Amino acid sequence: MKVRRIKNGTVIDHITSGMALRVVDILGLGSHNESILSIVMNVPTGNGGTKDIVKVENRELKKSEVDRIALIAPEATINLIRFSKVTNKLTVELPEEVHAIVECKNKNCITNQHEPVEHWFSxxxxxxxxxxCKYCEREAEDIASCLI
Ligand SMILES: [Zn+2]
Incomplete structure (x- = not known):
């Protein structure tokens, strides 16, 4: 499959197969975003596996933004493109704290009491x-199932 090259923007490559739409969600590139997005899923990699790719035109993602996808796409690489050339490569690193990506499963936790409090984990x-959890100190079990 051929995807057009972008002139300026961000290419998120090596996304865990099947996670591209979630990456788009977490990065806030969905409905209220005006950038042109190309999403390619299940692209064969050289070693027999598959990966997803997301291209965002005319927007350079910041390191703090891309780190948010570390939980679901830890192998992702980020290329910033200017005038059709890669000007910077970033790798995804898990931040110290995870904000509004994972939810606390403790029913008594303040984050589950209809308060305007977002899920927040260390x-x-x-x-x-x-x-x-920063609030009730409960540990998240089976993190994949706790993703918001
Ligand atoms: Zn909690």
Whole structure:
């Protein structure tokens, strides 16, 4: 499959297969966004696997933005493009805190009490990945199922 090259913007490559739409959501590139998006899913990689790619025209994502996708696409690479050339490559790193991406499953937690409080976790371990709610201190179990 051929996707047109972009002149200016951001290419997010090596996204875990099937996660492209979630990446778009987490980065806020969905409905209220005016950039032209190209989403390519299940692209064969050299080693027999597949990956997704998202291209965002005329917008350069910031490091703090791309780090938000670390939970769902830890292998992603980000290329910033200016005048059709890659000017900067970023890798995704899990931040110290995860804001409004993972939800707390504790029914009594303030984040589940219809208060205007967003889910907020501290990363207490990276290998293996462990997240703890900032409010009730409950640890997230099965993090993939807690993604908002
Ligand atoms: Zn909680």
């Amino acid at each position: 990363v207490i371990s990276r290998e293996p990945l462990r997240l703890q």
